[in-house]
Amino acid sequence: MSTIHLHRTTWLTPEQYVAGLTDFGPGRSRLFSNSADAHLKVHDRGPSHADVTEGSNGIWERLHYDWSNPDHVVLTTTDSNVWGGRSGHTYSFTRRPDGTTDIDVVVVRDGKNAKGRILGLVLRTIGSGVLEKAFENSVNAIEQRHADPRQRGRIAA
Template sequence: MPRIEFELTTTVAPARFIAALTDFSPARAETWPNVDEEHLKVHEVGPTWADVTEGSSLAGGVWERNRYDWSTPGTVRVETSESNTWLPGSSWLYVVAPAGTGSHIKVAVDRRPANLRGRVVALLLLVAGKRALRGATEQVLRKLQQPAA
């Protein structure tokens, strides 16, 4: 069960980053590199939560149905309820705090493999996951730093 943690400091304001985390419009696939449009399905969205299936073509198609919760200010919790790769209870946790004119972001990812595909992806995460997930988050932050078109 890989657990990956990393931290980033950025000029992106906390509200802007959390808004990107909780934007489930079709633009989500453009913002987040690990989300393909064909794997994105929004089941239901409430004022501080969402039930969403998302994923990518990685390893033949990895998807998960997640419950997003942003009811605690500065925190977005994402818990897997169903997946073709991960057991329920697998999760992401984002803690976003003001830092100067930007943000300090702490990310914790817990993955519980459900099958052979999950074990293979988990092994890849153990080897290169921190760098890959940090890099994907930095890519999102670069997009968010650009002025709106």
């Protein structure tokens, strides 16, 4: 099992990032590269939850999204062709006094078959940079959705 911790400080509010995270419409792949539009299927959606299958490059997972707590969003893997066990994503948001937000993400990858175990090993060793880059790109893309010239230059790494 691999557990990867990601962090980013942004001028986005938690609500703005969660709005992007839970936007399952066309163009989702521009926000989350591992969610190809052609593989996206929303099975159920409520005011603070969704049941979604998404993936790309031959890897897919069905996720239960729970954003009932706006400062702590949990994505639980309920089915996948490679991930099982405790797999999923947890997003935690901390509002800072300067108006920025810390986003902390914990990604758990528990391989349920040989392919999943190999991918988990790769993530644990050399592949965590791929997830870091994908997370960075998602924050940047959501910032662009909310671009305000007054905010540019305030983006913290």
